[in-house]
Amino acid sequence: MPHSPDAASEPRAFLRSLFDAAVAAVDPARIVPRHLDGLPRRHRGRTVVLGAGKASAAMAQAVERCWDGPIEGLVVTRYGHALPCERIEIVEAAHPVPDAAGLAVSRRMMELARSLTADDRVIALISGGGSALLTLPADGISFEDKRAVNAALLKSGANIGEMNCVRRHLSAIKGGRLGAACGPASVLTLVLSDVPTDDPAVVASGPTIADTSTVANAIEILRRYKIELPPAVQAFLAARAAQPVAAPTALGPREHRMIATAQHALEAAAAVARAAGIAPLILGGSIEGESRDVALVHAGIARQIAQHGQPARAPAVILSGGETTVTVRGDGRGGRNMEFALALAIALDGAPGIHALACDTDGIDGVEDAAGSLIAPDTLTRMRAVGIDPRAALARNDAYPPFAALGDLVVTGPTHTNVNDFRAILIQADQDT
């Protein structure tokens, strides 16, 4: 393990080293090869890679680099996330709102799947973000209809599991439909999870994993969040709800493996902290809730550590992952991790010796050019000194500009992996105040 910066004298660098260790632990280049060890490189049929997600180009590159037999394939990733591949075609498309490129590649991927025989093997490389990238509306629904529902869901406060349930039922490719199209071929799915439950059917809406949810579930979610439906969608769902489910056709062998999760990332950060003599407190890899309220709870726990040495003794670092949500109220800039960081700074109100980092492990918090941000005891003071009202910024969901103004953004560029949020709150020892 590399020597990490000193938590007492270099808290920012220390927190950054935890984040870097977390991301490295879920880097496809390191973890994909070991899951391909048992697969024969040469066999009667074709070896075809299919994939979708922010990390899927990196996963495809990792496959190519360790694969010495014939291989081909088609993988879709987010704009800016492609990596050079020689034998597997990498296509870029839009995320989080799907576009025509995603639609076109989804059609081609379904065609490729349908061309496979019982002699063929599929390696499916699935990661977070794939839900928007694999976009093929169910019969009778237009691309625009589906996009409208998706955009409304993203703003509604629905969690990722709920959003994906709806997406699956409006799709011709999600919810196991790509896997079904592979028919008699064998399919090994490698999943890099960005969802709280680490449920393979939920990551990227499980294109190769049979769906256990029903159209009734999807309808309930749309009602719960008061999503306005285009008439065609309404008609489609009503017809589906009234229809009997078709019997499944005979499929080739199916296997899936969760190759990277939030837990892996948190454990790696914990190991770095432990080696530096800082007690790690892993709260959980599946923390959900409104960002600003999740921040309040984290602040309460940090205060408890500082004041009472519970549930851990300082110096300690609280580690948590999962996916918080932001109910958009204002028109500001910033993702959920920056919003968390700003709310945390406000809740801690300058509490001495408490520093924190909140970042998206994919390197892009929301739609910004930063992974997240850092806070320190002087964050609010420094914001006010440059004319920023932290509470007003939070009220309009505008966390990006304040952190940009302070130089406290964490900028990594795309990490080519994605196990969702990463939060680390360092409580230093012995604050004599």
Add this chain to the structure above:
Amino acid sequence: MPHSPDAASEPRAFLRSLFDAAVAAVDPARIVPRHLDGLPRRHRGRTVVLGAGKASAAMAQAVERCWDGPIEGLVVTRYGHALPCERIEIVEAAHPVPDAAGLAVSRRMMELARSLTADDRVIALISGGGSALLTLPADGISFEDKRAVNAALLKSGANIGEMNCVRRHLSAIKGGRLGAACGPASVLTLVLSDVPTDDPAVVASGPTIADTSTVANAIEILRRYKIELPPAVQAFLAARAAQPVAAPTALGPREHRMIATAQHALEAAAAVARAAGIAPLILGGSIEGESRDVALVHAGIARQIAQHGQPARAPAVILSGGETTVTVRGDGRGGRNMEFALALAIALDGAPGIHALACDTDGIDGVEDAAGSLIAPDTLTRMRAVGIDPRAALARNDAYPPFAALGDLVVTGPTHTNVNDFRAILIQADQDT
């Protein structure tokens, strides 16, 4: 320590025993006497008890019972919270929305305070809820004006510290003004804290504790939560903001002690758990945030314990206190603890071996006749079996009827103490599912 019910076979009774231990640890009858040990029972002047809060009648009774010298006084508590006293007058008034009885007793208390001399000693008994009970509008503001602002604040999502800051600046008795009226007399204030920071100036709006907040702070809070102000209040605040602060007059000796806090209650519950072989994880005594989101975070931590043995190994119990808030969206019944419990049950979605209790330590969750409620893995199933949709109930802030229907309310009656919320989440060992 009494033998507690078995956590594996009697999880409900076990959780209830933790709550009972928590409440007992902050029971005025047990803790008040030791703080009066050093006070002379007989001296030249009068010994006068002044007090306000849900626990203050119980505190007054505890004073009387251990006091063998002359004593007199006036204490206001919430309707239903009076206890028989012989020498100290106990008056009841309305909470959380003040009424005329509170107004009248506040006037009398100020008169009593002004009658004191340098020979007199005051024992001030302050506890949560006193902010509504001690109600005396500042000059020029009508009782109705103040009540309107207060009602709007309670629905706004403002936290208790913010609400009390505003209340202090619209009051002629809060924010140290009662203490100032005691003039040359000595004042010992015993505080039973129901606020996250355990700041004596915040509990019951600190009637005997000098206020460090400013009228500008109050104005900022009213703006932040978009509280509509009656014209008289607007005029008063504008005038105050423009005025120079008056120099303080000479006062007699002042002392205050925090005699009971959420931390004391949590530690007592932790001791019971530890004795029963259940690892206690005290998350914090000052957890704030929207109830349903705080529940999501607690659910994430409980899942982490069940699945990964972090940050504690099962069997374990998560303990937390503080004051969550409920942004009222629907017209349902139920307090913030029941709302937390319902949201927690929904988030856990039947996770095996996880049981929880969420109660207000004062015995009254919101305006209901129960302290809170219990959940178990079968809570949602049982609700649905009696025709209740748990998510729909949560959406309209209607947690009371579902728990009442299941017989899962925790009913204690008024406990005569108040250190705010108490939450205990039991994660049993070895769930083979």
